[in-house]
Amino acid sequence: MQIEAKARVVEGDIVTMDPARPRAQALAVRGGRLLAVGSRQEAEAAAGPGHERLRWDRGTIVPGLIDTHNHMHWTGIQSRLVDLAGARSIADIQRSVREWAARHPEAPWVTSGTGWHVANLAEQRYPTRQELDAACAERPVYLPRVGHAAVVNSRALQLAGIGAGTPDPEGGKIERDAQGLPNGVLLEPPAFEPVARLVPPPSLADQEGALRDVQATYHAAGLTGIVDPGVTPEIMAVYQNLWARGELSMRSVIMPLADSSLPLEENLARLRNAGLRTGFGDARLKLGGVKLFLDGGASLGTSLMREPYPDERCNCGIQVTPTETFRQIAWQCARQGWSLGVHVVGGKAIDIALDVFAEIDREIPLAPLRFCLIHAYLWPEARNIREARRMGITVATQCSMQYTFGPLLVKRFGTALMATATPVRSWLDGGVVVGGGSDSPVTRFEPLLGLWQARTRRIAGTDEPIGKLQAVSGEEALAMYTRDAAYVAFSEHERGMLRPGLLADWTVLSVDPTTCEAEALADAQVLATAVGGELVHGR
Ligand SMILES: [Zn+2]
Incomplete structure (x- = not known):
């Protein structure tokens, strides 16, 4: 400063x-x-x-303006990869892959950013591995989408050893064609991590450059602060290196990831031995809560629902972290003075999170720790909202997600149900503190989009509002990106x-x-x- x-x-x-x-x-x-x-x-x-x-x-x-759920590091990295955000057809994806590959002849892998959406594609489906092969066959192609899915070409499948005989891993799905061969679509991390693991990671210097450069685009959108949820120890080092050089212009609250792919004991030991806890740092770089994923994503059909998805009779979604693992990590957080932000999209995941929180709250009051429900948009019930309020639990909501995924989710769940998704009005009326955000790079990070959507309840591709009853006032919307966002970011004593x-x-x-x-x-x-x-x- x-x-x-x-x-x-x-x-x-x-x-x-x-x-x-x-x-x-x-x-x-x-x-x-x-x-x-x-x-x-x-x-x-x-x-x-x-x-x-x-x-x-x-x-x-x-x-x-403050974004309470923004993967800024990841957004920075993405800005240097194949950009599919504007893709409107599979031909667009093929063209982007082909052009990027031609511009980067030295790159061993062709990898995209994750901010692209099937709902935006004319075909309304993922490309197949054959379609990616047509754009680039000689090098492996890996196109991940928002942390819950990826599409790869034949070369990438081959390198990862995924073939006709590979069974679906627990918690993941390898999509197959009519012949039973993998079609290139891999759902949830257990399915695509064998490929992701092979992609050479960007160097520390590349990461620092990407994070430094992306800040200017954030400031141009009006942002002065973000919460970056789910950072690894390496990403924490990237943030600290920028901070040490005075190059971190964005006020950044970073949430260490409890990685459910690691053994539980390792996650518990990390928390036990960290010494530091939520709130440590300064006005420029600060530790937020621990981040943990409980379920998947709604647009992918992997969020954990109370009832099966209407279009798939026996699919209730995927619980990414088993309840007992989640319970032990949540208890450990409370004992060590860490806050905890839990990714919950579907109602069943919201129920599980709040049940575990209530169990802890009987012994360790959670209000001072401000545990947080992240997303929580596919139908928190009135009792969930009462419980959140009672335990001082905050909500990180993303109106830009309601906007971007709206058309796809309307198709999946119908207009009546989507009218009550992302129920900002209900959270606020229930006395819960709500922070606004984007989940960038999952959806666009411009807070003006969120401010507009929170009031208009519009979704992409239509002029009709969906769920006008959940709209908020101009002042309430601004509070979500300022005063209340600062509270969700443990920073209300210094900004907002x-x-x-x-x-x-x-x-x-x-x-x-x-x-x-x-x-x-x-x-x-x-x-x-x-x-x-x-x-x-x-x-
Ligand atoms: Zn996220």
């Missing part, structure tokens, strides 16, 4: 999100913190003589509001998101972004 010798007065139309003083005309900033928030006279008096001035005649200044003493993080939007028409957010722009009083985007 750069320490300014001079104070600075920032003028504009200001929404503080501070209930004590919701609106202001000026901020005074020194040494990265807010000295005063109020009228121009108050700010000038606090700044003293000789201060610098910054003024926005249009737009609205809001607290710096514009209040004297807190960090001088702000974002200038072309509209006032608390008063503008919801649709105006679709065309809104980010005019500037500041972290610790320093502009990281705009002018």
